[in-house]
Amino acid sequence: MPIQYVAGDLFVNRCHAQALAQGCNCRGSMGAGIAVGFKERYPQMYEEYRRRCKTDPREFNPGDVFLWRADEQPHVFNLATQEDYWRSKATYERVEVALTEMRRQADEATITSIAMPRVGAGYGGLSWNKVKVVIERVFADWSGTLYVYDEFIADQ
Template identity: 40%
Template sequence: MIKFIPQGDIFLLENVSSYAHGCNCAGAMGKGIAIQFRNKFPAMYAEYKLLCKNGQYNPGDVFDYNYGLGHVYNLATQESWRTKAKIEFIQASVLRMFELAMADGVTAIAMPAIGAGLGGLQWNDVKEAIADISMGYPDIDLFVVEKFASLENSLFDI
């Protein structure tokens, strides 16, 4: 099941401890929500940078980081921070994320709107692609927060 949440903070959703976000393959997490992931999971960031440096993280890939209480699915949606996301990279990485989540026993994932914003794609196109893929995984709840808002400015009705 997929649920689009107009605004909120993915890290504050109840009963969700696994997350996903779009990444580039150049080892940079310096803008947008990537900064929150980098700061919240510094060991993950170090592994991600190494994968990128060694050419082991490519568009469409997923770097699955188990932080002990859940997983972070780093979705390779862009080649570098200078390039735009591509819908085919998003589709491949979201599909792979669901496959990994099934294998990991993950039943709920929260993620921001990916591929739009800094990624440069039209959100409605990305939203439709994510929704189509998620239909094949009815046992995994995917919560997509379309716009970041602090706790004071958001209400979660899940």
């Protein structure tokens, strides 16, 4: 099955995924939730993300995906699921558009394994059960493996 649900810490990456993924806002802020961990572990990725959010016109918009190619794996997919972080929440449509684009970019980059948290269901404010349906629809016939960390367990 191309989707595996796992418990643990995404950053331990015990599944040895080639890439990690996270949901983001389009304002250049990674100040809460798992985004803080990405910001701390990938400072160059964070700076490029901020630049894309702050340009005029903006280069990172709802539904977009920004793939940060790290010198060493794992790479990072940033999914624009929220317009901002203070007023608006994620939407199921943006999650689906971003997941579809992530899958396309993964195929193009020959990335065959991705690990991600419950995108859109934390600070994004969406129902995990509904997001799960979207994930399963988008990745049902994917040739790679998507690891979804649906339960956080520190350091595992």
